[in-house]
Amino acid sequence: MQLTIQQADLAFAVGRALGSVSSKSPLPLLSCILLEAEAGSLRITGTDLDVTTAVTVPCTVATPGRVAVSARHFNEVVRKMPRGPLVLSVTGGQCEVRYGDGKGWSKFPIQDAADFPRIPDLKADTRVSLGGDVLSRMVARTIFSASSEETRPMLNGVLVQGGDKQAVFVATDGHRLSKATRKGAFSGLAKDGVIVPTRAFQTVSRIAEEATSPVELQVAGARNQAAFTAQVGEYRVQVLTRLLEGPYPNYEQVIPRGNPREMRVRRSDLMEAVDIVASHADNVTRQVRFSLRPGRIGVSSATELGAGEHQLDAQYAGEAMEIGYNAGYLMEILRSIPTEEVVFRLNTSLAAGVIEPVGALPEAEEEMLCLIMPLRLPDAAG
Amino acid sequence: MEHPIRRLAPETATHIAAGEVIERPLSALKELLENALDAGARAIEVRVEGSLDRGFQIADDGVGIAASELELALERHATSKLRSLDDLDRLETLGFRGEALPSIAAVSRLRLTSRARGADAASYVAVEGGVTSGRGDAARAPGTTVEVSDLFFNVPARRKFLSSPAGEMRAAYRLLEALALAFPEVAWRMVVDGRDRLDWPAATSRRERASALWGARHAAQLLEARGERDGLAIEALLGLPEHGRASRGGQVFLVNRRWIQSPVLAQALRQGYGNLLPAGRFPAAILWLSVPPARLDVNVHPTKREVRFPTEESVFSLVAGVCARPLASLQPPFTVVRGGGTEPSWADRVRERPANQTDLGLESRSGPDATAGGGAATPAPAPPVAGEPEMWQLHRTYILAPVRGGLVIIDQHAAHERILYEEAFARLTGERASSQQLLFPAVVDLSRDQFELLLELGPWLKQLGWDLAPLGPPTVVIQGVPPGLRHESPGQLLQDVLDGVSERSGRTAHENVAEHLARSFACHAATRAGDALTLPEMRALADRLFATARPHGDPHGRVTFVRLDLDELHRRFGR
Numbered sequence: 001m002q003l004t005i006q007q008a009d010l011a012f013a014v015g016r017a018l019g020s021v022s023s024k025s026p027l028p029l030l031s032c033i034l035l036e037a038e039a040g041s042l043r044i045t046g047t048d049l050d051v052t053t054a055v056t057v058p059c060t061v062a063t064p065g066r067v068a069v070s071a072r073h074f075n076e077v078v079r080k081m082p083r084g085p086l087v088l089s090v091t092g093g094q095c096e097v098r099y100g101d102g103k104g105w106s107k108f109p110i111q112d113a114a115d116f117p118r119i120p121d122l123k124a125d126t127r128v129s130l131g132g133d134v135l136s137r138m139v140a141r142t143i144f145s146a147s148s149e150e151t152r153p154m155l156n157g158v159l160v161q162g163g164d165k166q167a168v169f170v171a172t173d174g175h176r177l178s179k180a181t182r183k184g185a186f187s188g189l190a191k192d193g194v195i196v197p198t199r200a201f202q203t204v205s206r207i208a209e210e211a212t213s214p215v216e217l218q219v220a221g222a223r224n225q226a227a228f229t230a231q232v233g234e235y236r237v238q239v240l241t242r243l244l245e246g247p248y249p250n251y252e253q254v255i256p257r258g259n260p261r262e263m264r265v266r267r268s269d270l271m272e273a274v275d276i277v278a279s280h281a282d283n284v285t286r287q288v289r290f291s292l293r294p295g296r297i298g299v300s301s302a303t304e305l306g307a308g309e310h311q312l313d314a315q316y317a318g319e320a321m322e323i324g325y326n327a328g329y330l331m332e333i334l335r336s337i338p339t340e341e342v343v344f345r346l347n348t349s350l351a352a353g354v355i356e357p358v359g360a361l362p363e364a365e366e367e368m369l370c371l372i373m374p375l376r377l378p379d380a381a382g
Numbered sequence: 383m384e385h386p387i388r389r390l391a392p393e394t395a396t397h398i399a400a401g402e403v404i405e406r407p408l409s410a411l412k413e414l415l416e417n418a419l420d421a422g423a424r425a426i427e428v429r430v431e432g433s434l435d436r437g438f439q440i441a442d443d444g445v446g447i448a449a450s451e452l453e454l455a456l457e458r459h460a461t462s463k464l465r466s467l468d469d470l471d472r473l474e475t476l477g478f479r480g481e482a483l484p485s486i487a488a489v490s491r492l493r494l495t496s497r498a499r500g501a502d503a504a505s506y507v508a509v510e511g512g513v514t515s516g517r518g519d520a521a522r523a524p525g526t527t528v529e530v531s532d533l534f535f536n537v538p539a540r541r542k543f544l545s546s547p548a549g550e551m552r553a554a555y556r557l558l559e560a561l562a563l564a565f566p567e568v569a570w571r572m573v574v575d576g577r578d579r580l581d582w583p584a585a586t587s588r589r590e591r592a593s594a595l596w597g598a599r600h601a602a603q604l605l606e607a608r609g610e611r612d613g614l615a616i617e618a619l620l621g622l623p624e625h626g627r628a629s630r631g632g633q634v635f636l637v638n639r640r641w642i643q644s645p646v647l648a649q650a651l652r653q654g655y656g657n658l659l660p661a662g663r664f665p666a667a668i669l670w671l672s673v674p675p676a677r678l679d680v681n682v683h684p685t686k687r688e689v690r691f692p693t694e695e696s697v698f699s700l701v702a703g704v705c706a707r708p709l710a711s712l713q714p715p716f717t718v719v720r721g722g723g724t725e726p727s728w729a730d731r732v733r734e735r736p737a738n739q740t741d742l743g744l745e746s747r748s749g750p751d752a753t754a755g756g757g758a759a760t761p762a763p764a765p766p767v768a769g770e771p772e773m774w775q776l777h778r779t780y781i782l783a784p785v786r787g788g789l790v791i792i793d794q795h796a797a798h799e800r801i802l803y804e805e806a807f808a809r810l811t812g813e814r815a816s817s818q819q820l821l822f823p824a825v826v827d828l829s830r831d832q833f834e835l836l837l838e839l840g841p842w843l844k845q846l847g848w849d850l851a852p853l854g855p856p857t858v859v860i861q862g863v864p865p866g867l868r869h870e871s872p873g874q875l876l877q878d879v880l881d882g883v884s885e886r887s888g889r890t891a892h893e894n895v896a897e898h899l900a901r902s903f904a905c906h907a908a909t910r911a912g913d914a915l916t917l918p919e920m921r922a923l924a925d926r927l928f929a930t931a932r933p934h935g936d937p938h939g940r941v942t943f944v945r946l947d948l949d950e951l952h953r954r955f956g957r
Binding site: 149152286287350 | 813866
């Protein structure tokens with residue numbers, strides 16, 4: 001194997017592929033990346049068996065071939081090399097990279113590429129494309145609600161649903177839920193959707209942000225695998241992931257439609273209040289208390305660490321009400337909403353509350369909604 | 383001689399014997415239910431007023447007792463089930479000693495009403511403390527009714543040691559479940575204080591009965607196994623490994639329709655599950671064994687809850703083999719080896735240390751006196767130094783935290799258990815905990831005794847932060863959980879906690895409910911060895927541990943941390 005490649009191109013490919021290499025793996029080969037050179041391009045692949053990233057970059061190939069090298073070490077060295085053409089070759093059981101027109105070289109031990117896990121070909125039967133910015137926004141508006149508990153694996157990801165009118169992203173851990181929609185025809189994706197693991201979406205989201213083309217999502221016929229493919233300038237990046245097995249809970253059923261009490265508040269004021277007061281909150285329950293009164297709300301917390309209270313103006317006309325929340329959940333929800341004001345639609349102090357932006361989102365075709373389950377306060381009735 | 387040897391008066395002898403057979407209200411219920419079954423009953427109804435010791439009655443539609451034999455039935459060693467010692471080897475009935483009725487009659491007020499099949503009328507006899515107090519005619523369809531009230535009214539010493547009425551009722555539910563599984567063709571009904579608590583119509587199969595007991599959803603998931611060898615036959619319904627429990631509470635062993643306890647069968651069953659279950663979890667399963675009567679010794683224990691198998695090895699291998707078969711197709715739900723293979727390259731060299739240096743003597747240096755210590759124990763070391771908040775997790779089991787002048791090594795499970803125990807105890811005796819409400823309430827099917835315990839512990843569980851809505855046996859809906867739980871599914875955790883309480887509290891449930899519940903909750907909700915922790919989690923754990931009243935030991939008295947002094951390290955390196 002021998003090829004000539006620009007340092008920037010190689011560094012990009014290695015860096016992105018490294019994103020899917022797990023830092024501790026029992027299989028030595030899984031801490032490697034696979035380099036495959038053929039006609040005019042180099043493909044670099046990293047995988048942890050669940051999520052695989054493959055990056056294809058242009059180069060001049062003298063001799064095609066495949067080789068596996070230690071991902072972290074190779075990346076460390078390559079990104080420090082001077083810009084300009086590099087000559088990469090495999091000789092005498094080592095991978096050699098020459099740089100700076102004879103100025104220097106580095107050699108890396110190689111592993112047998114034949115043992116590298118075979119990346120399955122995706123037999124896609126559905127495909128749909130989303131703008132890179134749209135995808136990364138939809139992910140950012142939902143992913144924080146996904147669960148990390150092992151007991152209900154279907155919640156360890158984001159549900160992605162299509163249809164003729166809209167695409168819907170949903171995540172929940174059973175304590176809160178977030179939902180983002182984008183209007184448009186996404187009929188390539190079924191209505192009951194697929195569940196993309198959180199970790200795959202973290203990788204995809206980073207690529208979607210820098211993508212110069214729409215991101216194409218392909219789903220395997222067996223619904224067990226999906227691939228996200230995008231162009232980043234001259235580079236082609238593909239993230240392959242195992243999909244999570246459902247069924248996903250019927251989330252529509254738990255979104256309350258007629259919550260009678262409405263409370264509007266400036267988002268930044270509320271975030272400030274919760275942030276300060278939560279410093280006193282129990283570090284496990286993260287409990288803060290909302291005291292709703294006409295025209296204002298109080299946010300308070302008291303533990304052996306200390307106590308605090310913060311009053312802020314709010315549009316609220318309902319009767320006085322006390323409700324407890326996990327400050328961590330609340331802050332993540334508030335951070336995800338881009339509008340200046342937010343509205344809480346509440347029922348009782350034990351029932352699901354809806355938090356929504358007030359007014360349109362910056363992108364007219366998009367909508368979002370969050371649910372949060374309260375903490376029952378110790379002095380609450382019932 | 384001041385105390386010459388005398389033959390005991392017959393009443394005294396009966397009294398003493400009664401104490402062995404009828405040791406608690408439950409045993410009276412059990413003996414009488416067995417009598418009903420031995421009489422060939424197809425429908426049995428149990429009525430309880432208040433509690434078992436206050437009064438209960440059992441009515442059956444069995445063969446009945448002839449009027450002329452009623453009083454004989456109340457005499458010791460009078461039975462229709464056995465004529466000679468040889469009959470013991472051909473025993474097909476549950477009872478055989480002729481002890482039960484007279485024993486119960488000796489320690490209660492008892493009324494026996496019966497009409498033999500073919501007889502025109504029924505008659506009754508009433509007994510108080512073993513003395514006949516009335517007899518006469520009565521009206522009744524063929525069959526027998528036994529009414530027992532004021533148990534142990536004449537044995538005040540025994541009354542003092544009775545367990546809580548609620549605990550006894552839970553045991554009664556377990557007994558009825560077991561007998562109902564042993565006799566699926568019999569219709570069972572239980573009415574407590576006028577309310578229908580159990581109603582199981584006669585079933586045509588064991589699975590159908592299991593379905594009536596536990597709900598169709600749960601029963602449908604049970605795996606079937608059967609096998610036969612050398613005259614031994616076994617049939618089993620096996621719970622899936624993920625339904626394994628924290629105690630043996632989910633196991634029912636029936637040998638020749640007799641509900642027994644057997645370490646041999648429990649081990650054989652566990653062996654059948656192999657590595658499908660992690661250590662400390664027990665399969666839920668029902669085993670029906672039939673053994674030729676001649677090869678089984680049932681006369682081992684007064685309560686007949688134990689039997690002796692002539693060839694334990696063959697029973698063991700048959701049961702383990704038969705149970706393993708349907709389970710073999712299941713994948714292990716967890717990986718047996720966790721996080722291996724990532725040791726640093728110098729790890730081997732560390733192991734080359736000379737053998738005589740292995741004893742670091744860490745435990746003795748910190749000298750923690752665990753839970754017994756109290757105020758006088760060694761003070762807790764200063765919590766980790768501010769500005770040096772690094773901590774590391776070692777083998778996903780220990781947390782290494784630098785402190786002034788040394789290093790503290792914390793056992794993550796023991797430490798978390800101590801924290802949760804104190805928090806739970808504080809909540810049970812003080813302000814109620816908040817409760818994280820669930821978006822998708824979890825529906826859990828409990829066993830009957832778990833369900834009763836849940837009703838009993840309701841207010842306490844609420845104090846801990848559980849928000850539960852019992853739908854009616856055996857289903858409960860979990861609407862809210864104590865905040866900050868990790869890993870466990872709420873339903874599994876609730877079952878484990880209930881099992882833990884019933885195992886620990888046994889028959890004295892009411893005395894230390896808070897204590898037992900706090901221990902069980904702490905034990906099951908605590909993070910385990912093998913759980914990866916993030917840095918903030920490790921810091922929170924260490925902070926909370928040293929904020930507890932007794933950070934040195936967990937509630938079982940195990941050490942939660944050891945301290946390694948810098949001086950000690952310096953000495954080891956010869957500095």
